[in-house]
Amino acid sequence: MIKFVDLFAGIGGIRKGFELALSKYNIKSRCVFSSEIDKKSQETYSLNFNETPNGDIRLIAALPEHDVLFAGFPCQAFSYAGKQKGFADTRGTLFFEIERLISASEQKPKLILLENVRGFTTHDNGRTYATVISKLESLGYGIKALLLNSSNFNVPQNRVRIYLIGSLGKEPILSIESDLGATDSHAFKTKTLQSDLFSTQNKSRCVKDILEQTVDSKYHCSEVFCSQLSNALSGKSYNEIHGVRLIDHRGGNALHSWDLGIKGNCTNDERLLMKAIISNRRKKHFGIEQDGKELTFEQIRTFWNKLNLNALLSSLVAKGYLRVIDGKYNPTCGNMSFEVFKFLDPESISITLVTSDAHRLGVVQNGIPRRITPRECARLQGFPNDFILHPIDSWAYRQLGNSVSVPVITAIVENLIENMNQPFTPNHNNEMSRMNKHE
16 A cells, blocks of 8 residues: 655645556555645545645644655745855745655655646756755655656646656656657647658647537627627638737737727728737847837838828827837737637647636637636646536636646656556555556
8 A cells, every 4th residue: 555645735636647547557545644725726635535635834743654745846936045045955945844844754755756847947047956956865865857748648738847756765767758848839730740640549639639519608708809809800710710829019820909909990001010010129129128129110110111100100009009108109018808818729739727827718619719618627737537626617727727737647657667666665565466467
């Protein structure tokens, strides 16, 4: 029986992936302790695992004996600790709570599995990451770090995360290697189309594979928003917005408030001028500001040398799409709160789910623009269909945007079992015997 601890548990994504892996080899397991501070996440965890996690990890004195420890810990800034201690100390950070509890254990877990965002590896010029690795090694763990993209594990989402696998007293052995996957949905689609020409097996899952066939009308875009989309598309099919982002301060494959006519309909020339301003204000000879530079009339005329420039600028200022200060023009790029900020391409993968915007991802299905459902979000994270979601949609979206991709965890654990003789504990001969019999 493998005993495990689930810290910073969220809704239990790491636990679910771990349990699915063990079930393949008929290895039994038991969670002896879990911790999650968010009350709503505790509710979802309880619905699925029939236990309510403990709360604030900082109030936990010690852990029961266990073989494996999970932790999807937050990437909390280490800057203060660094300034005071030269990064020799992690006190004041949430990682320290993991370090503290492992140190206090009479028998340290044989295996640890930690997950974090990709930026954790470069935070504060890499010193945060180096500090964590150093502390884990000082606790006696050999560490293997993997940067993995969920899209490489049959999950239709571009999600790169860092996974730290620690084995007590020895280096963990895995055949999985770091792989950042496709850089975006377009690159994924191109790669997939090319590979599918030569193989009919193991096709990668796309967004269309996780869509529900029957969806409540509450997820449909409003009539007003659909009318605005039709205006932007000039009567073309809604399928034209597959893969399109709705954003005001970027160009490329995007629609903007002036395309939708949110503050008033624009002529074709007005829309083209706004597009030209958005793309040209980023050019280095106008400045190096991240979101573009305010441009004078003369600067705009270098890329729009037409007689109607004055009239167009005046009209766009009057409608509120441009502002002019001290003779310099800049798009009014506030948060337009579009109902959908990105329409996913059904033939490709989703952008990364995040807590703040998971509820505003959209798709066009059967000619109807709509938001993706919580269940579809769960499928984008690889949760099985029998996983119970929070009954309130807003909480379900937030929790899924903050979760791990379950199949990635499953793949890591299966790989450990295949490559290491005793990855969890030296005292589980019965489990290994059953595993061999199963094979």
